[in-house]
Amino acid sequence: MNKKTLERWSPWILLVVTILVWEALCRGLNVSEFVFPSPSRIWQQFVEFRDVIAGHAWRTLWVTMAGFGIAIVVGVLLGFVIGSSRIAYAAVYPLMTAFNALPKAAFVPILVVWFGIGIGPAILTAFLISFFPIMVNIATGLATLEPELEDVLRVLGAKRWDVLVKVGLPRSMPYFYGSLKVAITLAFVGTTVSEMTAANEGIGYLLISAGSAMQMGLAFAGLVVVGAMAMVMYELFSYVEKHTTAWAHRGSQNE
Amino acid sequence: MSKDAFVDFQNVWLAYNEALLAQNHFAVEDINLQVRQGEFIAIVGPSGCGKSTFMKLTTGLKMPSKGRILVDGQPVTGPLKISGMAFQAPSLLPWRSTLDNVLLPLEIVEPYRSNFKQKKDEYVARARKLLQTVGLGGYEDKYPWQLSGGMQQRASICRALIHEPKMLLLDEPFGALDAFTREELWCTLRDLWTEQRFNVILVTHDLRESVFLADTVYVMSKGPGRFVVQREIDLPRPRDLEITYTPEFTNIVHELRGHIGAMRKSGAVINQ
Numbered sequence: 001m002n003k004k005t006l007e008r009w010s011p012w013i014l015l016v017v018t019i020l021v022w023e024a025l026c027r028g029l030n031v032s033e034f035v036f037p038s039p040s041r042i043w044q045q046f047v048e049f050r051d052v053i054a055g056h057a058w059r060t061l062w063v064t065m066a067g068f069g070i071a072i073v074v075g076v077l078l079g080f081v082i083g084s085s086r087i088a089y090a091a092v093y094p095l096m097t098a099f100n101a102l103p104k105a106a107f108v109p110i111l112v113v114w115f116g117i118g119i120g121p122a123i124l125t126a127f128l129i130s131f132f133p134i135m136v137n138i139a140t141g142l143a144t145l146e147p148e149l150e151d152v153l154r155v156l157g158a159k160r161w162d163v164l165v166k167v168g169l170p171r172s173m174p175y176f177y178g179s180l181k182v183a184i185t186l187a188f189v190g191t192t193v194s195e196m197t198a199a200n201e202g203i204g205y206l207l208i209s210a211g212s213a214m215q216m217g218l219a220f221a222g223l224v225v226v227g228a229m230a231m232v233m234y235e236l237f238s239y240v241e242k243h244t245t246a247w248a249h250r251g252s253q254n255e
Numbered sequence: 256m257s258k259d260a261f262v263d264f265q266n267v268w269l270a271y272n273e274a275l276l277a278q279n280h281f282a283v284e285d286i287n288l289q290v291r292q293g294e295f296i297a298i299v300g301p302s303g304c305g306k307s308t309f310m311k312l313t314t315g316l317k318m319p320s321k322g323r324i325l326v327d328g329q330p331v332t333g334p335l336k337i338s339g340m341a342f343q344a345p346s347l348l349p350w351r352s353t354l355d356n357v358l359l360p361l362e363i364v365e366p367y368r369s370n371f372k373q374k375k376d377e378y379v380a381r382a383r384k385l386l387q388t389v390g391l392g393g394y395e396d397k398y399p400w401q402l403s404g405g406m407q408q409r410a411s412i413c414r415a416l417i418h419e420p421k422m423l424l425l426d427e428p429f430g431a432l433d434a435f436t437r438e439e440l441w442c443t444l445r446d447l448w449t450e451q452r453f454n455v456i457l458v459t460h461d462l463r464e465s466v467f468l469a470d471t472v473y474v475m476s477k478g479p480g481r482f483v484v485q486r487e488i489d490l491p492r493p494r495d496l497e498i499t500y501t502p503e504f505t506n507i508v509h510e511l512r513g514h515i516g517a518m519r520k521s522g523a524v525i526n527q
Contacts, residue, residue, distance in 0.1 A: 146344065146346050148340075148342040148344055148346050148426075149346040149348075151311070151314075151316060151340060151342075152340050152341075152342075152346070152360075152414070152415070153359075153360075153363060154316060154334055155314045155315070155316060155334045155335060155336070155338055155339075155340055156334070156336055156360050156363045156364040156418070157334055157336050157363065157364055157365065158363045158364075162363055166359065166362065166363070167348065170348070170350050171348075171350075173350075245350070247349045247350045247398060247400070248349070248350075
């Protein structure tokens, strides 16, 4: 096996090794499945409850994507405003940073009061937790324009809008796609956290109910499913990023 | 005198903002300068002497605090579209091919902007021809990061010239290149200028570069930024790189070096 194929398969190899070690430890030390279930036990429960899990997973997925969709729209718009105006940047940025520092789980009870138990709080938590990186990245891409290039264009009579559209936006695209990868994983966190206290459906709800029924295998299966979904979405956006902004990923010799 | 001048600075002073103006702290002071149509001038001087400020004044990106600037007989009141600029950093856009980078000004400046879509073929042909003249034929569809530093700078100069400006402003355009590439680009610029006869204002640190290329070299002093020496370069044209090894050439370079050396010395005394 040469170096490149090894590199490609390395995550899978690590995964298999982790599962094997985990299984061996659970069996060898005779750990109770109510404390820490072995992979085989998790798999067993996963197969047993696959329809239930699938239902909850689907719910979590679409709720997350809805919140994430809102986050893209709001994040891009805010980022555009902040990045294109120095005053807006100065005014908005500190407040946004403060807002971002708040634990989003703390919003869930408030959202429940406003929207009741269900999809409302989950979508909004996913949105609140994931729009910030998108906004910051768009704004950074727009705000860090080379002054010389701006001079070259301004002397030609370019308006701010021209500079933003011709240079600023394309320039911020790699930042944007980069932020989507981060944001989508955060959005899953938001949804799951919200569902744990404010929903009767979704993986978060499944985790809580499985936990209180001492079905540790099922709870772990739920965790694995969220992780897998986030992972798949991350890879999807990573793929989109590579294929839309190839110019930003240049320089590797073995391409 | 000022009647046939293409660029005419009359007692131009510039302070960067109101506070500095109130303190009588000027970036450039009392600039008087007349440039003939089609003349190639070079401005040399120590770092931070206001050479780049001078360029911003000429292109109308900055307005003088005092005095008047006329270009082509008209007072400068805002960004001057008849100028093209290139800097030390080529600042090409990495997501555009070399050709599209060169076309960028035409997407912005009038009258090209309004008919860019209809006449695109014509403009593309023009850009290809220009790229060919500077030796970038065959590289039109490459991306900037696939080009060497010298090639990027050539493309950057093409971008500055695509809208056929009457005035080309170059701010240390060859500063980041190695010596051989730099001399090659001197010749490229010389040929472009000989053919098209636009005005050139070249800001540089390199005395040999200024003497080889320019009709007139101005030496600028630092703090305050003033023109202290005006030196006509009467070497015959067309000039070949060989000329840089002649005693006449070396003497002029030496003389200019003397002015700058004297300035740095007196500057050092003042700074103590």
